[in-house]
Amino acid sequence: xxxxxxxxxxxxxxxxxxxxxxxxxxxxxxxxxxxxxxxxxxxxxxxxxxxxxxxxxxxxxxxxxxxxxxxxxxxxxxxxxxxxxxxxxxxxxxxxxxxxxxxxxxxxxxxxxxx
Amino acid sequence: xxxxxxxxxxxxxxxxxxxxxxxxxxxxxxxxxxxxxxxxxxxxxxxxxxxxxxxxxxxxxxxxxxxxxxxxxxxxxxxxxxxxxxxxxxxxxxxxxxxxxxxxxxxxx
Numbered sequence: 001x002x003x004x005x006x007x008x009x010x011x012x013x014x015x016x017x018x019x020x021x022x023x024x025x026x027x028x029x030x031x032x033x034x035x036x037x038x039x040x041x042x043x044x045x046x047x048x049x050x051x052x053x054x055x056x057x058x059x060x061x062x063x064x065x066x067x068x069x070x071x072x073x074x075x076x077x078x079x080x081x082x083x084x085x086x087x088x089x090x091x092x093x094x095x096x097x098x099x100x101x102x103x104x105x106x107x108x109x110x111x112x113x114x115x
Numbered sequence: 116x117x118x119x120x121x122x123x124x125x126x127x128x129x130x131x132x133x134x135x136x137x138x139x140x141x142x143x144x145x146x147x148x149x150x151x152x153x154x155x156x157x158x159x160x161x162x163x164x165x166x167x168x169x170x171x172x173x174x175x176x177x178x179x180x181x182x183x184x185x186x187x188x189x190x191x192x193x194x195x196x197x198x199x200x201x202x203x204x205x206x207x208x209x210x211x212x213x214x215x216x217x218x219x220x221x222x223x224x
Contacts, residue, residue, distance in 0.1 A: 031210070041216055042119075042217050048211060093158075101165070102207055102210060102211075104160060
């Protein structure tokens with residue numbers, strides 16, 4: 001396994017359009033996280049999954065955002081009716097899960113630019 | 116909201132010098148991690164320290180944790196130009212690592 005993969009790496013869209021990002025975690029990892037990062041800031045938590053169950057969502061995640069992880073494998077993050085404020089790097093990370101500490105393996109990110 | 120706050124926000128040093136960055140946090144934690152991020156890339160895990168530990172070493176990295184002061188420090192010894200990156204602390208209370216704003220380190224050759 002080569003790590004966490006994210007697609008696309010870059011997305012430029014017009015305001016009001018919908019976009020979808022995909023994340024393929026490390027195959028044996030049970031937990032999958034989505035974070036958003038803007039320039040000069042640290043990653044901000046959006047949501048996470050334990051297998052296929054979405055266990056927590058940040059208040060940052062408005063109703064325009066939806067995430068899924070069907071069958072507990074890959075995950076998608078969809079943003080509907082994009083706004084310029086959605087421009088950011090969207091980072092996916094996975095961890096083995098269990099009772100130990102969550103050491104995250106991150107993907108390279110999907111950079112969204114909303115014009 | 117971000118749990119940890121790194122200090123300084125930016126650090127510029129010469130190759131061979133040591134770099135120290137600090138992280139302060141507000142609530143009780145189970146563990147604290149440090150990550151590194153090169154420009155435009157994802158984060159890479161560097162080191163983890165649990166709440167019952169006070170110090171850990173990994174190669175040129177030394178991390179300390181003071182739970183009474185709710186603070187941690189990351190020391191990079193004998194820095195190299197390749198250490199140029201942003202460094203983030205992440206605190207974890209229950210399954211969600213929460214990141215600070217980071218310290219931007221520049222190491223001049």
